Amino acid sequence: MTRPYRFALIGCGFFAQNHLHAWSEIPEVELVAVCDIDPQRASAASASFGGRVYTNAAELFRNESLDFVDIATTAPTHRMMVELAAEHGVAAICQKPLAWEMDDAKAMVSACAAKGLPFMVHENFRFQYPMRRIKELLDSGAIGQPFFGRVSFRTAHDVYSAQPWLVDNERMIIIDVAVHLFDLARCFFGEPQTLFTDALRVNPIIAGEDVATVLMHMDKATCIVDASYETRSDHNTYPQTFVTLEGTEGTITLGPDYHLQVVSRGIVTDEDLVIPEHPWASLPWNGIQDSVYNIQRHWVDCLAAGTTPETSGLDTLTLLDITLGAYESFTTGSRYTVGSLS
Ligand SMILES: NC(=O)c1ccc[n+]([C@@H]2O[C@H](COP(=O)([O-])OP(=O)(O)OC[C@H]3O[C@@H](n4cnc5c(N)ncnc54)[C@H](O)[C@@H]3O)[C@@H](O)[C@H]2O)c1
Numbered sequence: 001m002t003r004p005y006r007f008a009l010i011g012c013g014f015f016a017q018n019h020l021h022a023w024s025e026i027p028e029v030e031l032v033a034v035c036d037i038d039p040q041r042a043s044a045a046s047a048s049f050g051g052r053v054y055t056n057a058a059e060l061f062r063n064e065s066l067d068f069v070d071i072a073t074t075a076p077t078h079r080m081m082v083e084l085a086a087e088h089g090v091a092a093i094c095q096k097p098l099a100w101e102m103d104d105a106k107a108m109v110s111a112c113a114a115k116g117l118p119f120m121v122h123e124n125f126r127f128q129y130p131m132r133r134i135k136e137l138l139d140s141g142a143i144g145q146p147f148f149g150r151v152s153f154r155t156a157h158d159v160y161s162a163q164p165w166l167v168d169n170e171r172m173i174i175i176d177v178a179v180h181l182f183d184l185a186r187c188f189f190g191e192p193q194t195l196f197t198d199a200l201r202v203n204p205i206i207a208g209e210d211v212a213t214v215l216m217h218m219d220k221a222t223c224i225v226d227a228s229y230e231t232r233s234d235h236n237t238y239p240q241t242f243v244t245l246e247g248t249e250g251t252i253t254l255g256p257d258y259h260l261q262v263v264s265r266g267i268v269t270d271e272d273l274v275i276p277e278h279p280w281a282s283l284p285w286n287g288i289q290d291s292v293y294n295i296q297r298h299w300v301d302c303l304a305a306g307t308t309p310e311t312s313g314l315d316t317l318t319l320l321d322i323t324l325g326a327y328e329s330f331t332t333g334s335r336y337t338v339g340s341l342s
Contacts, residue, residue, distance in 0.1 A: 004030040005303060006066050010057050010081055011073030012036040012045035014162050015095065019072050019122075020049045021280040022293040028300050035060045057081055061088040068118070068303070070296075071095060074165060075175075079104040082119070086111035091118040093299050097175045097323065098316050102341050105320050109313040119313035120299055125180035125241065126187045126310070127294040128287055130254050130273050134243060137252055138188060142264040144249030149188060149223035150242075151181040154231035157238035160206070171327060172208025173227050174199065179323045181225040181241065183311070185216055188245060189223055191318060192216040195336050197329040202230040214326050239288050258287065317342060 005028055009016060012034055023029055035054035036042040042053045054060040061069075061084050068091040071081045075097050085092040092112065098121050099105040112119035125131065138146060160167050166176060174197070185192070199212040210229040215222065235256055243254040250264040258273040281289040295311070302309045318338075325336035 004028055005068060005300065006030050006032045006064075007068045007070055008033040008035060008051065008054075008060055008064060008066055009045065009070045009072060010035045010060070011071060011077075011095075012038075012041040013072065016045070016072035018285075018289050018292045019070055019296065020045060021278070022289070022296045023070070024049060024280075025278065025293060026297060026300055028304070032066065033060055033064050057084055061085070061090065066090045068092060068299075070122075072122075075100050079108055082108040083111050086115050086117055089115055089117065091303065093120045093122055093296075094313075095122045096316075097179050098313070098320055100171070100175075102317070102320060102324060105313075105317055109317060112313060118303060118309070120302070120309035121311050121313060121316040121319075122292075122295060123180065123183050123311040123316065123319065124288070124291040124295045125184055127298065128241070128291040129275050129294075130258050130260060130287070131184060131187070131241075131243075131291075132294075133260065133273065134245070134252055134254060135187060137262060138245065138247075142250060142262060143245060143247030143252055145220060146189060146245050146247040147221050148244075148246040149185060149221060150226070150244040151184045151188075151223065152226050152242045153177050153181060153239075154226065154228040154233075154242075155236070155238040156230060156232045157236065159229055166208075167206050169206075169208050172206060173210050173229055174212050174214075174326050174330075175323055177229075178212055178214060178225055178227045178326065179319065181227060182214070182216070182322045182326070183319050184241065184243070185218075185223045185225055186319065186322075188243075189216075189218045189221045192218050192223070192322065192338050194338060195322065195326060195329060196334075197326045197336075199330050202228075209330075212326070212330075214329075216322075236284075238284055240284075 031051040033052045034045040071094040194217045196215045199209040214225045245252040253261045262269045329336040
């Protein structure tokens with residue numbers, strides 16, 4: 001590579017701060033511009049991380065010569081941003097959830113494919129250090145053929161202070177958090193064929209569901225995905241995800257505080273995983289922050305190698321089908337056959 005990849009970040013809100021810090025650790029990229037409709041947010045990002053300031057994405061694309069754009073706005077603007085990027089021949093990495101509707105997601109994938117542009121979704125949970133370890137163990141055959149899984153995210157952490165837009169979302173925890181857990185289940189077991197959802201709203205101030213349980217049926221396994229923003233336990237583990245995987249030769253358990261236990265052919269191994277450090281990371285978010293670095297590193301490695309990222313736009317169409325299908329199952333009270341909405 002003769003020069004760094006020139007990129008812009010659009011949407012300088014809550015989660016984008018992690019993106020910006022992570023990019024600053026990746027030498028192959030250069031932040032040339034930041035954009036937010038809120039001028040104060042854009043200026044603050046520029047003051048800390050550099051780049052020219054824009055409040056209008058169309059103007060940004062008109063004025064700047066970019067290799068890629070990092071879109072960290074919320075879902076309603078994703079299609080417009082990705083289509084703008086494609087129009088200008090710019091590769092895109094876009095935050096999850098990719099879209100609220102399948103048609104929008106398909107349009108984004110088509111727009112990038114038509115121009116041969118790399119397109120990845122910032123689906124970072126599978127890039128968490130403990131999840132990479134679990135995947136390695138599974139692939140090494142440590143527990144034989146997996147037949148049962150549970151991927152769980154339960155907390156009473158006040159998510160609404162930092163992300164007030166979640167309060168009014170008619171679809172909430174399934175598309176906000178279970179989407180990550182579905183992706184983990186796919187990463188561990190492969191694609192589900194059907195799923196069944198039960199969900200509730202516990203907190204009366206919000207519009208959507210804040211507790212959800214989804215039963216996923218794979219070819220040779222069953223996996224429970226469960227998420228809650230109303231779990232008042234005495235051990236606050238936000239924002240950790242717990243995993244149990246049972247196989248014909250053993251069990252993998254990722255519990256609180258990144259405790260990993262592997263039972264493999266009768267031998268028990270316990271380990272307290274240590275999340276790799278970053279100077280900008282802070283408790284309790286360090287596990288997620290490290291995954292942001294890892295996924296952005298993956299994006300740059302794929303750009304350099306010309307390979308398709310793990311969580312490409314195309315791959316994410318299946319994830320979105322599962323996610324929207326989970327709502328379909330909840331609404332109809334029946335099993336959803338994966339692929340019906342695609
Ligand atoms: N992967 C994760 O772990 C994770 C965690 C939190 C949030 N997220 C996702 O990140 C996205 C952003 O969430 P957030 O909580 O940071 O939201 P936020 O509201 O704090 O930030 C979004 C920013 O986008 C800006 N914006 C909106 N429309 C714009 C437009 N047309 N042009 C330019 N800027 C525009 C807003 O002004 C705001 O500053 C969401 O899709 C959310 O689901 C992902």
